[in-house]
Amino acid sequence: MTAPGKAQFSRRGVIAGGAATAAITTIPISESEAATMTTQAPPPTLPVSFEVNGKRQTMKLDTRTTLLDALREHLHLTGTKKGCDHGQCGACTVIVNGTRINACLSLAVMHEGDKITTIEGLGSPEKLHPMQAAFVKHDGYQCGYCTPGQICSAVAVLDEIKRGIPSHVQADVAAKPGFTNIEMRERMSGNICRCGAYSNIAEAMAEVAGEVA
Amino acid sequence: MKAFTYERAKTPAAAAAAVAKGKGAKFIAGGTNLLDLMKLQIETPTHLVDVQDLKLDRVEPTDDGGLRIGALVTNTELAADDRVRRDYGVLTRAIVAGASGQLRNKATTAGNLLQRTRCPYFYDTNQPCNKRRPGSGCGAIGGYARQLAVIGVSDACIATYPGDMAVALRVLDANVETVDAAGKARAIPMADFHRLPGNTPQIETALAPGELITAVTLPKPIGGTQLYQKVRDRASYAFALVSVAAVIQPDGTGRVAFGGVAHKPWRVEAAEAEMPRGAHAVASAVFAGAKPREDNAFKLPLAERTLAAVIAQAKG
Numbered sequence: 001m002t003a004p005g006k007a008q009f010s011r012r013g014v015i016a017g018g019a020a021t022a023a024i025t026t027i028p029i030s031e032s033e034a035a036t037m038t039t040q041a042p043p044p045t046l047p048v049s050f051e052v053n054g055k056r057q058t059m060k061l062d063t064r065t066t067l068l069d070a071l072r073e074h075l076h077l078t079g080t081k082k083g084c085d086h087g088q089c090g091a092c093t094v095i096v097n098g099t100r101i102n103a104c105l106s107l108a109v110m111h112e113g114d115k116i117t118t119i120e121g122l123g124s125p126e127k128l129h130p131m132q133a134a135f136v137k138h139d140g141y142q143c144g145y146c147t148p149g150q151i152c153s154a155v156a157v158l159d160e161i162k163r164g165i166p167s168h169v170q171a172d173v174a175a176k177p178g179f180t181n182i183e184m185r186e187r188m189s190g191n192i193c194r195c196g197a198y199s200n201i202a203e204a205m206a207e208v209a210g211e212v213a
Numbered sequence: 214m215k216a217f218t219y220e221r222a223k224t225p226a227a228a229a230a231a232v233a234k235g236k237g238a239k240f241i242a243g244g245t246n247l248l249d250l251m252k253l254q255i256e257t258p259t260h261l262v263d264v265q266d267l268k269l270d271r272v273e274p275t276d277d278g279g280l281r282i283g284a285l286v287t288n289t290e291l292a293a294d295d296r297v298r299r300d301y302g303v304l305t306r307a308i309v310a311g312a313s314g315q316l317r318n319k320a321t322t323a324g325n326l327l328q329r330t331r332c333p334y335f336y337d338t339n340q341p342c343n344k345r346r347p348g349s350g351c352g353a354i355g356g357y358a359r360q361l362a363v364i365g366v367s368d369a370c371i372a373t374y375p376g377d378m379a380v381a382l383r384v385l386d387a388n389v390e391t392v393d394a395a396g397k398a399r400a401i402p403m404a405d406f407h408r409l410p411g412n413t414p415q416i417e418t419a420l421a422p423g424e425l426i427t428a429v430t431l432p433k434p435i436g437g438t439q440l441y442q443k444v445r446d447r448a449s450y451a452f453a454l455v456s457v458a459a460v461i462q463p464d465g466t467g468r469v470a471f472g473g474v475a476h477k478p479w480r481v482e483a484a485e486a487e488m489p490r491g492a493h494a495v496a497s498a499v500f501a502g503a504k505p506r507e508d509n510a511f512k513l514p515l516a517e518r519t520l521a522a523v524i525a526q527a528k529g
Contacts, residue, residue, distance in 0.1 A: 043216035063219045063261075066248070086249050087316060099289070099318040105245045106319065109219055110263055153315065160314065165293045168309045168449065174298040189449035190313020 050114045052077065053121025061108050068092045068103035071118060079119035079148045083192070090191035093149035093156075094118050100156035102190075119148035122155065130211065131155050134204035142195035150191045154205050157187045158212055179209035214251045221263045225427050226396040231262045233394035233423025240264050240425060242285060243319040245312075246328045255338065255345055269323075269427055272296070278433030281390075284323035284426045288312070288378065291322060301431060303439035303458050307381035310443040313450050323426035326379055326389065326406065327418065330372035330476075331452055332361060343369045344414040358506040360454065363513060365475040366504050370414030373473055374407055375452050380472035381441060382429060383480050384458040390428040393421060400430070407477030414476070437462045438527040442519050443472070455516045461527035465489040469523075471499065471516055492521035 049058040052075060059074055068085075071077045071094070083091030085104045092103040095117040123129030131151050134140070141147040161183060166173045169186040177183050184202045193201070222228030232238045237259035241247055250256035269283035272294050280301075282291060291297060292308040312320065320328075334340040334352035341350035353361055353371050361371045388400040401419050408417060420426070437460040445451040453473035461467035467488045470480035484498030496517035503513055 040216075044218045046219060063217055064214045085252065087245055087313075090313065090315060093315055100315050101319045102245070102315045105248050105316075107219075107241075107244060107248065107261075110241070110244065110265065157314065160289075163293075165289060166298060166305055166309055168306075170309075173292075173302055173305045173309070174295075186449055187314050190315045 046109050048109045048112055050108075050111045050116055052116045053118060059108070063107065063109055065108045066104050067094070067096075067106045067108045067111055067116070070108035071103060071116075077118050077120050080152075081145055081148055083146065083149075088192070089146070089149075090153060091146050091149040093153045093191065095152055095156055098159070100153050117152070119152055122151065129155070130208050131204065134207045135201070138200045138204040138207065139197065140201040140204040141193075141197050146191060146193045146195075150188070150193065150201055153188060153191045154184075154201065154208075157184065158205065158209055160187065161209075162212065179206070181206065184209075215254060215257045215259070217258050218260045219263065220260070221266050223266060225264075225267050225269070225392045225425055226394070228262050228264050228267060229392055229396075229423050229425040230394040231260075232425070235260045238262060242321040242324040243287070244324075245316050245319050246324065250329065253336065253338065255336065264425070267427075275430060280431045282322050282429045282431070284321060284428055286322045288317035288320045288322070288325060289314070291378075292317070300434035301381075301385060301439065303384060303441050303460060304378070304381040304431075306439070306441035307377040307443075307456075307458055310441055310453075310456070311377035322378075322429055325376055326382075326426065326429070328376055329417070331375045332372040333357060335372060344372060344410070344417075347413070347415050354506075357508070359508045360452070360473075361506070361509055362475050363505040363509055364479060364500055364503040365409045365477070367410045367412065367414070369412050370410035370476070371506070372410065372414065372476060374417075374475070374477050375473075377441070377443060377453065377456060377472060379403070379407070380456055380458040380470050380478040382431075383478035384460055384468050384470040385435075386432055388430045389426055390430060391420065391424045392427050393424045398427070403478070404480070410476045417476075435460060437467060440523050440526060442523050442526075444515060444519055455512050455519055457516070457519045457523050459520070459523045459527070461488070461524065467527075469495060469499070469520060474500075474512055474516060488524075492517050492524055496520055 043062050045060050045062055047060050071080050080094055081091040083089035087102040087105040093100050094103045096114050123132045131154050161177050161179055164176045167177055167186050169182050170177055181202055184205045239258040241261045242264050269285040271283045273281050275281050288308050292305045298305045334342050335345050340352040343351050362373045383403045387403045389406050390400050392398050405419055439460050441458050443453045443456040445453055456472035459469045468485055470478050481499045484495050487494035487498055500513055
């Protein structure tokens, strides 16, 4: 499971190992769970193939695997973050076939043939996506945990405004929306930032919007 | 999440047959509500029938001048459809008042109708809930009921239907088209689609087991000023405390349905005769027989004031 070129003792590995140890020593397994483990057939798996950041990926997955877990745990694309795992925080936002979704509320096996873009596919440390550069310039983050989801969402939001997708803050929903501050704020409401970088995120988006408008 | 098998159905009738024959089988479309509930083991299907290949993703004109909305049209696509924005503005407004951009991109028309209550006692598996575990009791009655229903309630359940889109569909007199395992189609008026809780709050809609929604149809446009006003605890991405869907004509007559107050979108057609007399007259008739709890009684004056705001906005 170690990704090529990664150190053997990554922070994630140590945390995961520590959690597993804690589970063995302190969390009791109920009788029914123990019975399930020993007597039930292995969980159903299915093959699935989709494109991530331009690269075809084929996996055999437990049907329960979310798109988020497929990206993080199977493809080691850990830029996409798991926050609430219930579609409430937006940390897992990725772009699928051109639209943003919560990767935690989607089964990987439902994405056969899809084209997925994660934060790793938007830009690189050497060549930042304009939205990544604008987040750096405008201090659009503090701890950074929600940032990959914020950036994927922000890129998709500008595209949604460009395509004329309506929003709750429009006085006239039949009209084309504009690249205004209130539009950015409304459309980003599915991405929660506990550090409260919202106003700077909206400024970063405004700068990029000025280039795409 | 409990383990399950998975298949992708090729036709609506095949999908309905696959769900009808397997106990514990469920349809999955966008999955945004079902997967959330599966993670909490509130829903524990043993087999999922994915309906994404059924080609039910178009909005098309009907012969009588209305629109047929495919079951798989996403909330975003439906809200953005030029015909809907122009002729059924209340529907676009209701959809964009709900959820987040990410969720609306995945949520489908049929799935949105079937989304389940956000009653905190339904979501907490340590609590009694007649909807989640029939016969276990209702923790909400006598509990924390601020968000819950004020009318149409029963001694078994005071949960609300949480959605916005359905409130607009109710005011527009939409119909829900379905197909069953035998391939038989029928249309269910929105008025009859969602049920009141009664003694069986676990049965939320008029759908038979395995019956699949294929489309929602809208009658020809009725004009008027179309508004959807949602009152919630924050400005975006929260469920309604109270919402009002209204179509108001220049002479002051009109239609109105309320969200966030009952187990279904709440509309009393007889009360609409009071529209020209104002919000108090309408709300008094709509909410006659209401049974609020102490901590959600505020919803009754809030509903009246929200309607008053909508009527004032329609006057311009």
